[in-house]
Amino acid sequence: MERTFIAIKPDGVNRALIGDIISRFEKRGYKLVAMKLLKPSKELAETHYAALSSKPFFAGLVEFICSGPVCAMVWEGTDVVKTGRTMIGATKPTESAPGTIRGDYGIDVGRNVIHGSDAVDTAEREIGIWFKPEELVEWEPTMSTWIYE
Numbered sequence: 001m002e003r004t005f006i007a008i009k010p011d012g013v014n015r016a017l018i019g020d021i022i023s024r025f026e027k028r029g030y031k032l033v034a035m036k037l038l039k040p041s042k043e044l045a046e047t048h049y050a051a052l053s054s055k056p057f058f059a060g061l062v063e064f065i066c067s068g069p070v071c072a073m074v075w076e077g078t079d080v081v082k083t084g085r086t087m088i089g090a091t092k093p094t095e096s097a098p099g100t101i102r103g104d105y106g107i108d109v110g111r112n113v114i115h116g117s118d119a120v121d122t123a124e125r126e127i128g129i130w131f132k133p134e135e136l137v138e139w140e141p142t143m144s145t146w147i148y149e
C-alpha cells in the first residue's frame with residue numbers, strides 16, 4: 001500500500017494545529033503508520049529540502065524547519081501521496097483552495113503549516129530520512145472494510 005511523508009511544520013505545531021491535521025487524515029480513512037515530534041537538525045532539514053538548495057529562500061527555510069518542533073508522520077492508503085497533496089493545498093496559501101489545510105490556515109508561503117511528499121519516490125526517500133524502518137508500525141485498523149470495498 002502507498003505511503004507518504006507528512007510533516008507539520010513549526011508554525012503548525014506552535015499554532016496548535018496538530019490535532020486538526022491528524023484528524024483530517026484519520027477521517028479521510030488513511031492509516032497512521034509512524035509519528036514523532038522532534039526538533040530537526042540542520043543536516044536533516046538540508047537533506048530533506050536538498051532539491052531546493054539553490055533557491056534564495058533555502059537558508060531561511062532550513063532555519064525555520066530547525067526552529068521546531070516538527071510533527072513527522074507517515075500515512076498509508078490508496079493514492080495517499082496525491083490525495084495528501086490535494087488535502088494540503090497549493091504551496092502558496094494565498095492560492096490554496098478553502099477547505100485545504102493551507103487554504104484554511106495559512107497566508108504566507110514561508111509559513112505554510114505542513115509538508116507533504118510530492119511523488120511516490122520522494123515519499124520513499126523522505127520516509128527513509130526521517131524514520132528508521134523499525135519506527136514504521138505494521139497494523140490493520142478494524143475499520144478497513146468500511147473504508148475500502
Ligand code: GTP
Pocket residue numbers: 052057061090091109110111112114115116117118
Ligand atoms: P513542501 O510540502 O514543504 O515541500 O512544499 P511544496 O512541495 O508545496 O513546495 P516546494 O517543495 O516547492 O517548496 C518547499 C517549501 O519551501 C514550501 O513549502 C515553502 O515553505 C518554501 N517555499 C517555496 N517557495 C518559496 C518562496 O518563494 N519563498 C519562501 N520564503 N519560501 C518558499
Ligand code: MG
Pocket residue numbers: 116118
Ligand atoms: Mg515540496
